[in-house]
Amino acid sequence: MQTQKVGTVAVTANTEAPVPPDKVVPDPVLGQLLSASEVASFLRIKKQTVARYARTGKLQGIKKGNTWVFTRDELRRALDDKLDELGG
Helix, strand or coil, X not given: CEXXXXXXXXXXXXXCCCCCHHHXXXXXXXXXXXXXXXXXXXXXXXXXXXXXXXXXXXXXCEEECCEEEEEHHHHHHHHHHHHHHHCC
């Protein structure tokens, strides 16, 4: 990285070469996170319904500001619970 002073502001430029996609190691936790939109798309329901399920405890999620985030494991658990309810 290079830092250069421009007026009264220091500007830092990233001069490192980008990591090729085949060399990127996915984060095991972050790779498991789903947004409310992704969950809604998967379940074919509205994003507002996903948020309501999270608020009422049907889905366990993490809320940061106005954004809900869910783990893939939680989605699997919720689906398994629903299948058990339905007798499947």
